[in-house]
Amino acid sequence: MKRAKKKVKVIEQFESELRNLQNGGLYRSLNVLSPLPETSTRVQWNGQKYTLFCSNDYLGLSRHPRLIKAVKDTVKKYGVGTGASRLISGTTDWHEKLERKLASFKKKESALVFSSGFLANLGIITSLTDKNSLIIIDKRNHASIIDACRLSQATLRVYPHKRLEKLETLLRKSKEYNRTLIITDSVFSMDGDLAPLSEIVRLKEKYGALLMIDEAHATGVFGPRGSGLAEELELEEKIDIIMGTLSKAIGSLGGYVAASRAIIDYVKNKGRPFIYTTSLPAILCAASFEAIQIIEEEWPLREQLWNTTHLVKKSIAAMGFDVGESVSPIIPIVVGEANRAVKMAQYLFDQKIYVPAVRPPTVPSGSARLRITVSAAHTETEVKQLLSVLEKFKNG
Ligand SMILES: Cc1ncc(COP(=O)(O)O)c(C=O)c1O
Structure with missing residues (x-):
């Protein structure tokens, strides 16, 4: 009886909170x-x-005949779901083909595909840092970056939006950590403004930090080949980790990270949101591959x-x-x-x-x-x- 009363009270709390949301x-x-x-x-x-x-379908590719054909052409052989995670039996030749394509699109040695951009951020950030690391982020970064930082064991410091003098103050105190990871969206998702990437690169080099950027809203939009803001500013080689999503201008679904071979191998071995989830369907890998081809050509x-x-x-x-x-x-x-x-x-x-x-x-x-x-x-x-x-x- 006591338990039943407690349950009613909890539900009432939820209802009251929902009413507050409605009123506000x-x-x-x-x-x-x-x-x-x-x-x-x-x-x-x-x-x-x-x-x-x-919508974030910036190029209208989700309905492009070539993406639809790519799905139709692969579905018969590959089916809809993969039935397993990447490290079990969920990696097909289309995953490998897409990862090779992404690595060359982002001018990096290697790339890794996740089942969503949100999972990519969780997987990259939690695997590359530990309790002795420092993560420094822009206050307006996407929720998936913030949640990943919370989930990591690293010390988290946040600088006010694009205030690089504050970033530098935080970097000055980074010596005591085993590694420092700076993370910023390249195009901020709610404001449409850009991170000052050239200046951030200068700071990361000065203080020996790693730099990761989220190109979710830049891929397919910026750069001579549509690779993103890093390409537009010719900074691909200086940015250690470039992540993005396949769900916006690429018109499909999934997330990815492109970086050096060692970093990708590390994330593959340590990234729980990569290891413990069913892999992206091969039909979507084929669609994303086609979309990148279109972006590069058109x-x-x-x-x-x-x-x-x-x-x-x-x-x-x-x-x-x-x-x-x-x-x-x-x-x-x-x-x-x-x-x-x-x-x-x-x-x-x-x-x-x-x-x-x-x-x-x-x-x-x-x-x-x-x-x-x-x-x-x-x-x-x-x-x-x-x-x-x-x-x-x-x-x-
Ligand atoms: C900046 C940014 N990063 C990551 C994500 C997550 O990507 P996905 O929708 O593929 O999970 C989004 C999507 O809203 C985003 O805007």
Whole structure:
């Protein structure tokens, strides 16, 4: 009886916390969307059609005929699931082919594929550090990096967003640790701004630290071959560890790390989120391989992405919205309180534009926003529709 009462009390605590979230505009729920055939930018919800300006499918590759063909061509032989983890029987020739492709795409000796980008960050960070290590991260790094640092046994220090004098102060105290790992997103996922990579490289060299960057939002977007911001700044050789995801511009699913052979071998041997999870399906390795091929070959696709990005950002800023320091296809409209962001998202939704509000804890308190993302797949009509709805909102 006592136990039953305790259980009711715990459930009441959950319900009360959920009500608090609702009252603060912080409650999250799922919208079940039906994709429309042959477009990555339009969906259907409750019988109505909406244009998406929130997906990370920056090049529209998730629907590219070559990726779909790659999946169709492999599924018959390889099936859907792999049935085991990488070190048991879950490594196929497609995993190996993709890893070789990623290593050359990132100009590194070796690469390793994970089942998601989140798992990649967990696996890399927890295996490369121990209780005698120091990890230093930018405050706005992605949640998967923060959680990985929490899970590691290392000492964690955080510097305010892009404040390199603070990073240097922390590095000055790094001598007592066996190794120091600096980690930063290259493109910050909620602000669309860039890490000052050249300066961070200078600091990491001065203090003998390792540098790891997360190129989740830069891969397929930056660089002459679309490899990322490290390529754009010609820093690939100076950055020790480059990770990314296959789920954004690459249009598929999975995560990866590219680095020296020794680092990759170490992560393969020590990374629990690599060792103890079922491997990525081979059909998705084949799709990602094809996507990287397209990214390397098709400059016009990236040019289209950048033309739309510049147009949308310039127009939104001219309307008087605060777009922060965005210099990428991630364009935030920062509105402040969570409830205001929810209201704005609802206004756009009523006008058939789908951009959910991003609220704390995903972004700092008081900086709730609409995170608009642009894709090479957006048509001129869709872009005009977005801009005219935002203009109406501003004047309304
Ligand atoms: C910067 C960054 N790193 C890592 C991830 C995780 O990648 P995935 O979605 O493949 O798990 C994301 C995805 O949201 C991200 O934005």
